[in-house]
Amino acid sequence: MAASGSSVSLKLLIDKKTQKVIFAEAEKPFVDFLFHLMSLPLGTVIKLVSQKGAMVGSLGNLYSSIKNISQTYLQPNLNRDVLLNPKIATPSFNVPLLLAAGGGASQAKKFYVCTGSNGYACGRRSISEDPKAICPNCRSYISSEASYVAPVKADCSSRDNESGGGFVKGVVTYMVTDDLKVMTQSTISTITIMNDFNIKDFGSVEEKDVRVGVDEGLKLLKAALHTDSVLTAVFLGE
Template sequence: MATPSSTDQSSITLKLLIDSKEKRVLFAEAGKDFADFLFTLLSLPVGTVIRLLSSNGMVGTIGKLYESFENLSVTYIQPTVSKDTLLKPNSPFGGSATLLSLTNDASTSKRIFICSYCSNRYWSDDPRAICPSCDRKISVELTYVEPPAAVVGGSSSDQGGFVKGVVTYMIMDDLDVKPMSTISSITMLNKFNVKEVGVLEEKTVSVGIEEGLKLLKASLESKTVLTDVFLGRKGEISIDQ
């Protein structure tokens, strides 16, 4: 199962505050775009997560379950069932232009079909569905139009996504997300018992598709996600870069 390329997606900028002595990320400073990306992970169907990470990258046996259905002959599949229903399920926010899309393929776009034989307003996301009024297939596809992308300088209602813009967000190592303030930053330094300001290092990183997939995988396995992905605790990105 191939993973999507990052060449077609713009990256998101993230500022990390690093304790260079302990080699850990204390927290990250992020805008609306990265906060939206993290919350989008909650909307990904399990089948999509497995496909993105591949069965070999999954913890436990859920990857094998995915692989078994993928390899199952259509002879044993109900004629009204499409394999893509489980293997490539649609995410409700998968095609949003305001979010960093991990899937980056047609499987995440919304497809809507209607019955062309009667005037009843029945629709489906599967062209094999049968109209309850005339017993014919609901097979005429409509053209889905994406909502407008975020408007620079516009109101929060124009920006799409999940959270409001203008606000800066503090992303903790365990992906706890909260609005950022000077007081909250000082509180975090005290919480981590940082006594020497000299050990603090600020690092700006870019988050594209590759990093997004690493964040997704680490979020399922670790409580120190940012450290694991960006500081090389698990062989990812070196702190000296």
């Protein structure tokens, strides 16, 4: 599987009789994408899956309620973006696909400091990400934007450069089952999965090459919330 721009390729093995995906042969970029999903805050997940239609269940209503409630009824030091557009806890590590759609991981950080009630720095020099936060020392707003200096990244080893960052190494091919179990590909794991599907010969199996871009990434995320036949639902139109 190779990455190309904002898409990656994936090889599906399909049971021709049931028209179900048995597993997908995947390389590093796709597995990095799947692992990256686990780092997305709930607010980001709802925002992403709602881009392609109404959110199934009640979480979409909760998200809309936070978005639409009047600021009059919110605490004065609350920035609703903390709930609607939360920061991703885990760094992106050059993970493809959803970053372009979500935008949250690429946003520049902003921090604010307290300048005191008379424009002079107060003793504690309190820091916040919310310009409406109140300094616990002098009770003035922590609203003076500070210059953020990103940490210097250490030089990557040649091994890291070969793996391309991300979460997993790129030296092997991975197997991803229909319900998103991820394992390294081996003869034993292949036979085990084939037995689970009661497949006796490879004549009943067909291959299908697909490309996974931003649209498919969003579909995979949404399907993962509703079914354990994720690959079948997205690529075979279950």
